[in-house]
Amino acid sequence: MLHARGGHALSLAPAPVPVALARQATRFDEVEDVERLLLEHADPAAGSGEAIAAMARTVSLACLGDNHLWQDLQLGSRAELSALMRHWFPGLVEKNRFDMKWKKFLYKQLCEREQVFVCKAPSCAVCSDRPVCFGPEEPGR
Structure with missing residues (x-):
């Protein structure tokens, strides 16, 4: 398991959750x-x-899970995921100025590259926290 302590993410990548590994074969392009x-x-x-490559692969595979990204990475909180992102992928943290939920933000970045302006992260339709994630993107939320 990966933990963030004192604002620094440890370098050990967590094992991807089984559901993500099972979906990898059918969603390989998405993972890539x-x-x-x-x-x-x-x-x-x-x-x-x-x-760096191992962490990128782990995060991309975890995006295939059904839960929040921090949960599918087996982290203790969204704050730990943000610390991980700051450590490994600070360029994305800079772009995420409005503190959008990470899985949603990553997929939004992909959609914008393809000039697709209506975009949602996978598994959002089945998430019990959908109203929270798709509410206003306010700092600290």
């Missing part, structure tokens, strides 16, 4: 797109090239 986006915004000083 998210992984490429993460790698484009990675901090080379965050770790070795292998460690």
